[in-house]
Amino acid sequence: MSTVTMAPVILPRTRSGGRVTQFRVILSEWSKFRSLRSTRYTLLTTVVLTVGLALAAAVAVLAQWHTMTAADRATFAPLNVSVVGAQLGVLAIGVLGVLMMTSEYSTGLVSSTFAAVPRRLPVLWGKAAVFSVIALTVMVPTMLVGFFASQAILSSTNLQIGFGHSGVARAVLGAALYLTIAGLLGLGLGGIFRSTAAAVTSLTGILFVLPLLITILPAGLSNSISPYLPGNAGRAIMSIAPQAHELSPWVGLGVFAVYAFAAMAGAAILLVKRDV
DSSP states (O other), rough: OOOOOOOOOHHHOTTSSSSOOOOHHHHHHHHHHHHHHHHHHHHHHHHHHHHHHHHHHHHHHHHHHHGHHHHHHHTOHHHHHHHHHHHHHHHHHHHHHHHHHHHHHTTHHHHHHHSTTTTTTHHHHHHHHHHHHHHHHHHHHHHHHHHHHHHHHHGGGTTTOOSSSHHHHHHHHHHHHHHHHHHHHHHHHHHOOHHHHHHHHHHHHHIIHHHHHTTSSOHHHHHGGGGGGGHHHGGGGOOOOTTOOOOOOOHHHHHHHHHHHHHHHHHHHHHHSSSS
């Protein structure tokens, strides 16, 4: 089995005489991110899932369009085809966020990191900053490519929706924000559990299993709780038409961001209190 290698924790020299600064910690975290093959592969997986599933969905719609019922055609939403990849790619980018935190615990290099940065919290903020920039930088063009490519496929039968259509730009770019926040949620869970398996399991349960469990409850109670679940709240940003039992787009994304913030806050508290 191959072993995971990570660059040693070396803070770049500055005129400050070796003093630890947040900027230097961010540079160190960027170096560590580039040195890990697992993070690069997970980011690539997110891109492939997000774009690939959108294209596959568009092709599937074309293949089945002539056999669809009139009711299915009437309710068809072309934007959903373009964002379907984000609804599954969210798990991949969430795992990337987890790995940003747990990879150092699995290799034991976290001790060296905290020896170099005794205050610890700058490490968490550095990881969050590096992840956010990378995620947004990659996910914005990924969502745009997925949208325009899938809509180009649908245009062969005039089923497409334009980027200038009301709410479409917000939904497509909002999906990139949704994915980024999901990764920060994963990063926070990684800091809380310090175990890749435990954090990924928790992330999967929060985003995918919890909404299914809620459906067991009586309809009235389920409809009241469901919009505020993390995944459901975040996905509201990708809707361009009001949906029953769903928060408005920006409110939903804001609720999702609160969950991610809570996870990061929990990770910060435990990072300070724990020995390692």
